[in-house]
Amino acid sequence: MPCAGLGQLHDLGKSVPAVGLPLSKGWQDMPESVICPGCGARVPREEGPTHRYLLAAPACWRLYGEVLARRLAFVAVQPDRYPVDAYAVQHPGVPGPQASQSVLVHLVSLGLMFERGASPRVATRTMAALVSANKGKFRWLEPPAAMGGMTVVDVAVTDSESDLDRLVVEWARAAWDAWSPQHETVRRFYPRA
């Protein structure tokens, strides 16, 4: 089985689907919608690529790609940790070495940013160090029953770029909060202060 190395972390931010058609208003009430198996958002039913192990509905994966693409244009400091981490922890997939690692390191990143005020750059460095020190040894964290009050859909619907910036952080916060039963475990992986 191929290892989910650091490259995998970056893949999550980069290997996104082509930007599709804009959302048309009202699709959430239409019968042609599905519930994303990861985040629980209601999204249009459509065919398309999705991530290898995150288990997302194709439309949810597409909207994520659109959010990342829009932010690429104006986020001053890359990497853009908030949407990448939020999406990863809201789409934990099923137990396995890659999924277990993904959930844990993305939770550590969110925790460091929200609880310790770490910069995205520091969070990324910590993730890299964790992966190289623990590759293949990450335990599966049982996901929460609900993934929080916001998903990528709530972010993707805005037309305003400044709202997008705010909503992405709120979304990441909601994703982090949803995992509160596992926060104690996640904190054990923080670097010593």
Ligand SMILES: [Zn+2]
């Ligand atoms: Zn989803």
